[in-house]
Amino acid sequence: MTILDMEIPKKKLFEDPGFPASSTSLFSNYSTPIAKFRSKITWLRPQEISRSPRLFPENPQDGKIKQGLLGDCWFLCACEALRKNRQLLDKVIPPDQDLWTQSGYLRCRFWKFGQWVEVIIDDRLPCISRRLCFSRCRSEEVFWLPLLEKAYAKLHGCYEKLWAGQVCEALVDITGGLADRWTLKCYRENNEKNSHFCLSEKSKFELMKDLNDKSFISCSVHGSAKGSSERAEFHAFSVTDVKQVNGLNGTYVNLLKIRNMWDRQCWNGSWQAGGDGWKTLDPAITTALQSAAEDGEFWVEEHEFFQDFDELTVGYPINMEGHILSLLTGKSLRHTLQLSGQWVKGLSAGGCRNNSSFCANPKFWLRILDPGEVVLTILQKKHDSSNRNDKACWSEKAAMHCQNIEEDLTTDVRQQKRYRAIGLHVWKVEKKRFNLQKTVAKTPTISTECHTYDREVKLHCDLTPGYYLVIPSTFMKDEDGHFLLRAFSTSKISLSVVKATHPFTQLEENSEGEWEIMQFTDSWISGKSAGGSRNFPTYSTNPHLPFSILSETGIGNVRITLCQESVDGQFLPIGFHVYQAHGKNLNQASPQLLQPVVACVPHRYIQEMTQLCTLPTGNYEIIPSTYLPNSEAQFTVTVETKIDRKPFQSQENLGQTINEVSYTSVMQRSKNKSCLRTGRYFKESASLHTVMDKEPINLLLL
Template sequence: METIKNLQFEDPDFPATNTSLFSSYSTPIAKFSEKITWLRPQEISKSAKLFPDKVQDGQIKQGLLGDCWFLCACEALQKNRLLLEKVIPPGQDLWMQSGCLKCRFWKFGQWVEVIIDNRLPCIGRRLWLSSCRSEEVFWLPLLEKAYAKFHGCYEKLWAGQVAEALVDVTGGLVDRWTLKNYRKNNEKNNHVSFSEKSTFELMKDLIDKSFISCSVHGSTKGSNEHAEFHAFIVVDMKNISGLKDDVVSLLRIRNLWDRRCWNGSWQEGGDGWNKIDVAVAAQLQSLAEEGEFWVEEQEFLNEFDEVTVGYPINPEGYLLSLLTGKSLCHTLQISGGWVKGQSAGGCRNNSSFCSNPKFWLRILDPGEIVITILQKKYDSGNKNGKTLRTRDTPIHCLDNKRFITDVLQQNCYHAIGLHVWKVDKKRFNLQKTVAKPPTIATECHMYDREAKLHCDLAPGYYLVIPSTFMKDEDGEFLLRAFSTSKISLSAVKASHPLAKFGENAEGEWEIIHFTDSWMEGKSAGGSRNFPTYSTNPHLSFSVFSSTGTGNVRITLCQEYFDGQFLPIGFHVYQVHNTNNINQVSCQLKEPVVNCVPHRYTQEVTQLCSLTEGNYVIIPSTYLPDSEAQFTVTVEIKIDRKPFRCQENLGRIINEVSYISVMQR
């Protein structure tokens, strides 16, 4: 940042020009492009301040930009001071004098700092986009500007998901619950299904602990045309005694346009208020501030399409389970990627599924765990003349709003899924494992940024495989795990590319890694010329089916130490008694594979043909008591049979992601 005395900061990377406002001039705000001026807070208000003295003064008002999805997520910062200070770090008292503000957003596993100047787009001398209820308070429009810079420009904030923005400002987890299934059941049975009733009860438990948003994706009886594809904030929930000795469950909902847009039975003067005492009704209506309205439980389930709930965060910064309230205090994350032709195997319908990235998850104690796979957006441009598929959007948007096309091109995701198997790591066989039903898995592959599993798992080792629905789709992802008990998470290491094996590289290969060492007086027995040979490490593996010539590749690699290599080699023996492999007197047998003579090199490799059975590898140095660490990689060609499964792809509109926008 360049500082000049008596001059305020002007951000060269996000200038006060139309380049910071528009990417393609394809949204309705483009018609204002000639009317925009850029003003600093002190030019807009004589008593400008960053944060309000009263909570009500800082409440969120949506402007002309269709970013209700982001502004709803900002409400979570209003409820949690620790989160607010993480996104807008304290100690910026000179923000107005310097003309500079630092904000932070969570991106792919880490917090990213975004620095902006405090010039804001206005029409006349008033803020054009979002604002706080008091025009003296500027935390929200400045944060909106930082988020616009984070995405590239303001126009790219038109339409999006509350869930994504909520993760960006908290770094946490989000659940999305659809209410569509309830309406289908209600049309037939006129009663609330167990799952939806549970959802509503969960909301009651979480209203004081967490952020809750609800969305309308299409026209309903309660909403007018201005509330379609719009996101709201659930402010409060109450159970009220009705006049007929029944209990009326009510939700207070806030519309960020700061005006009431609901035409349901509990609108002001609606029939719903006749169900409760007049005095109670008057009190409840007085609680509803500008832009807020009440909805009854049944009406809510009928007329809203989706609920978004953020996992609560305790004062220590740990996420709390939505289901039990327990602290998910053990957290791990690891990045990975799908690479076309190598590790982009697609879903389980594809024979290449095993080539997907694989991870070991170890659960040390019984506990509750959340496992998520979060993907990066991929290039939305056309490749090879083909139009890439984007995140699914309600068909109403696509038919009626041409400007949504540009939004879609900014938000391209693969359909992703997550499968987890409990395994016996000592007897692990990849082919047999993935052929069985997983211990837990996503119901189908979804065009979401993040897919999530929430479950209880017993102690042990688990194989975790994230995948795209289609094979050969390049992409990067972040695997995250949050648990109430101790866990470990690591990648299943891949060996050197199979491509260098020539013709033997074709097909699928199971890869097994061993790490061990030769230690003087213990496990450094030397070659077969010495009586101590049997003290060398014994590494066992199995071949479950004969797959022809060149079906096993074994590589011994020693650690490079002080520029010196020991002469190394190995032998492979077939073992019929697997109970006492380490006690086998290999000197009395002839090996089935000889990797000799011992060579002064870092790595020795042998391609061999082995029949079905159990085997042991004995790596050795030429002389006894020669110490070194080493790894052995065993690659076994797989004769894989087709899986008896049918992976599902989430359907457009009904099962996938929705975009919340504003229609005015």
């Protein structure tokens, strides 16, 4: 046998042992309608499905999203945000992976509880009859969407765990930012304010019109509506356009273009094809609008929209620098901080203000240095309820709508998630040392209206300079849980943990004192902000991060940490210098000519480097850098400043012990004994003596 006669072995493609091509990656308990297809599902690679597979399309229309058999419209709607923001898409699916078909694996990234995590998958995808059975792009030669869906399924444990969810949660997972849900029913009834913030100056439609090109908007329905019998229940849609057009007789008509992820028409209201609504427009305008609606898209008039849709989800815009923008003002919330915390049973799980143990909850100092717009959020980790008997189950009718299945199903569609009812209270404190008992007895400066079973709750407000006491809590006491406190502001802020002793114990002096924390997240971008070290003339283009020392607190009063994100598992050589700014700002033109007051060098191939230093009162700037110019990476700089405030004792007694009362709102069970998971709210009255029940929320979307 000659060499020519020998069969040359093919390179083995990657097979992910952590997420194999088997039922364990598809199902958790066979509780959803996709279980009936388990014997028909096979796993194929893109080159076995398409003749010319590619990750991204040349024509953007070919990359449009289509939903398959899986009830994950909530995730797919959020993926529309990636199609509108290429910079964000590159964050989630790092570029330079065009050769993935030759290796068989792909890298994706998701934001999870405060940090970006990388998920590596192989490219074997679930198929039925050699076609993708879950999500796909309009062109079946484009695979960015089904591969990203697989990575998200791996992050959650399996595909079945993606069945039903909230668009706002998926938006946060793929952007690392913020998203708001607006309940439209309370506006129809015109008797309640939105629980997050009040739109006093702009109508909801005007705000959507302003945000249309900057952000992502989704709408959803929770049940059948008059005039839309073909529309599924518990389903999410994306809002693709918002327009105000001239009507006949000098009137204006406000229209929204809605897209169904099933890529088919599902609307028979007055603005359906041939509907009476079009008669109010000039025929030329009608033709232009109808031709702009592609498969699965339909137009709805403003009044009809607010009448028939139940909920709106809006993602906070993200600018080219990666900073989150305010939904209301458009200002950059460029100062961001986050701290993790924990509610521990019997120690720091004090419950809501109805409980005398409220002050046992974790406490934080928020310091506002300049007047500004602030968003505070508490994000909780999912609580495992797999062994509990109080799981909520899903509407079988909703499941059948989502897959267009006609026959009855006997398996309950069980909810995969459980969260605590959480809330957030903030008080402004005029002095560094104060009476905790008197403070929490007062009305908070700002607080959530009620405790809700959301993964994340938010406060959106304008705050004046000073110190604020922030207390996150669960509604019931002694509920364990981990949470992440996040702060976004247009002005400089600091965030630190209040170090307090255990209740009913003697206050002890902490020799280390307290530290305020300021955190900056930024990037070195080639040709813009990746100037390299002081050896290079482009050094001044590196990011300049300002901070201030307001009081003398002794030796070792500042700790600075630079942490970089890895690129393909590799680290760049990094370092930083600190300069004193004698005026308002450092000389941006030639900082390398100045003498730094702190130099954390030489540049090292390391993920994180820390320098403890002593700095007098004044204004300073940190310039982090890579050794060579045009080296790209994202980084975080944390500045910890020792302060002279002593910790205080957290012993607190609100007086009379108030019994906890809770009411659970449960939807009426359907004929087959299935019920819809409801989100419960608990509202605290001003007197702290009454617990009010509100309408169920958190209906998960299929």
